[in-house]
Amino acid sequence: MSDRKYTKDHEWIDVSGGEATIGISDYAQDQLGDVVYVDLPDVGQQVEKGAEAAVIESVKAASEVYAPATGEVTARNDALDDNPALVNESAEADGWFYRMKLSNMSDLDGLMDAEAYAAFVEALD
């Protein structure tokens, strides 16, 4: 958790070995409002850094979630299929989206740590 990195698109990424777990930040879920559906990537799917990896549907609109790094999806959070509200309740823990095997550790260069992300969010409003 202390090594968690954040992107400018409000995703968080935890890395352990060459594997990463990805979700969206608490700030992001608050901005989105009630989540009613999450379109997650399939296990085995290749995702590209900066390209769409998932889609979150709130009551009003769909929002794209971009992959913070390139690699292969190794797990998806099936709990979100029946309980998309988990994203609102626990965006930074139980509401994780998917796990992936990283192709390039250098994809994580330039991502923000928790403190930098907090400052980034502060500056937005």
Next chain:
Amino acid sequence: MSADSDTDQTILKTPLNDLHRALGGRMVPFAGYDMPVQFEGIMAEHTHTRTAAGLFDVSHMGQVRLVGDGADAALERLIPSNVRELKPGKQRYSLFLNDTGGILDDLMITRRDDDLLLVVNAACKDADIAHLTAAMPSGIAVVPMPERALLALQGPDAVTVLDALVPGVADLTFMTSGSFDWDGADLWISRSGYTGEDGCEISVPEGKAVALAEALLADARVKPIGLGARDSLRLEAGLCLYGHDIDTTTSPVEANLQWAMQKRRREAGDFPGGERILRELAEGPSRGRVGLKPEGRAPIREGAAILDADGANVGAITSGGFGPSVGGPIAMGYVETRLAEPGTALFAEQRGKSLPLQVATLPFSPHNYKR
């Protein structure tokens, strides 16, 4: 994520703008106005309106009087509904039509002792006033009422709450209205709305709008509701949103709004686009507005193409989202008439995927009007 509207000098504000901000409203621009899209959250506000009483600020909409003898006959030239037979206090839903039988706007018309009161959509307000002004003969005045705010209180507790503050409101029935005095202010209250629930719309002088809103919010059964829930509520109720489900290309027949055209007008066809509309009434339209229920959990949004099993394009989604009371995604759209039967299995194309959905009867959530 949303633009800060404080820097936009030209954005309009309703009399309740400060109150919305004080209540924690998340503000967005809508039809040129700075409006709250949500307070507590869209799902909570939607559910609260269906179970208690939700308070909406709809002051951005246009309230317009038509004054003068023969105003009813003059108005009839622009719409396919009866106005001459409309009795004092009675309200009717209607449509401004263009020469090709398409819809310019939908509106509510109320007969009052001294005028006809029209309520039109905010986005069409200026165009509607111009349209009326050009059409009215001399002797009939078109009088916009920017000095009046408009609130809506909707839900099973709405009338009880309002009657406690404004005695006599509970005697109104659906689509009837009247004049009431509250704290020195003259209110015009109709028992109608845009949610499918029982409730009222309240026209109030702008100087008393905040006091009235605060008096209503002081009742524990009332919560403030934003435009986000206003949209999910009307979609569940199967009600059209102008510019989306109805527009200048859709006729009242295609839109399944024939009920807004009373018998005398239907038989005469004496309104703009009458030829097309009479033909569609006689032969059936080529397409029709229907409810649509996605089979999965993903909402299917406005603009998605509707395909049949062979992949042929047979229509489009015009409104789509999530129905909190229904517990799943819901939509409305137009499909070829031959495919408009409830239960018909179709597909919608969205983000490269083909999503199954079925034609469904409207409304998704039953109406609770007190007739």
